[in-house]
Amino acid sequence: MLHDDQIAADRDSVREAEDEAEAEDEDEAVYLAAFARIEADPSSELFVLTDADGTLVGTLQFNVLPGLSRRGSDRAQLEAVRIDSARRGGGLGSQFIGWAIEEARRRGCGHVQLTSDARRVDARRFYERLGFVASHVGMKREL
Numbered sequence: 001m002l003h004d005d006q007i008a009a010d011r012d013s014v015r016e017a018e019d020e021a022e023a024e025d026e027d028e029a030v031y032l033a034a035f036a037r038i039e040a041d042p043s044s045e046l047f048v049l050t051d052a053d054g055t056l057v058g059t060l061q062f063n064v065l066p067g068l069s070r071r072g073s074d075r076a077q078l079e080a081v082r083i084d085s086a087r088r089g090g091g092l093g094s095q096f097i098g099w100a101i102e103e104a105r106r107r108g109c110g111h112v113q114l115t116s117d118a119r120r121v122d123a124r125r126f127y128e129r130l131g132f133v134a135s136h137v138g139m140k141r142e143l
Contacts, residue, residue, distance in 0.1 A: 047059070057092060075109055076109040
């Protein structure tokens with residue numbers, strides 16, 4: 001699903017290689033290491049959404065972050081939210097995010113937050129329809 005997304009594909013490409021198989025092996029190793037780090041972190045989980053046949057149709061990384069603001073409440077941070085492009089528009093994304101919101105509530109989080117690339121106008125409208133508010137200006141610095 002990452003490579004089906006042009007913004008992510010451009011950003012997440014490990015490197016260009018003359019040997020495409022070598023590049024794919026390197027990509028796989030990088031992602032397997034990331035999965036291992038997520039699995040080892042008790043505050044981070046990767047949830048996957050499958051259809052009745054077991055085909056992967058969505059992903060969502062769920063992190064619980066302790067905080068000092070808002071009277072020390074925890075917050076849920078959503079990352080890597082993806083729905084297979086062929087399955088968008090049918091309500092799966094809304095249901096998946098709705099589930100994540102309820103999971104955050106169940107875990108005692110005070111709020112749910114996420115970021116979306118500024119170029120993703122449709123995604124921002126989607127999140128706004130679900131009640132998310134662009135209340136802060138996010139900033140990043142590449143290292």
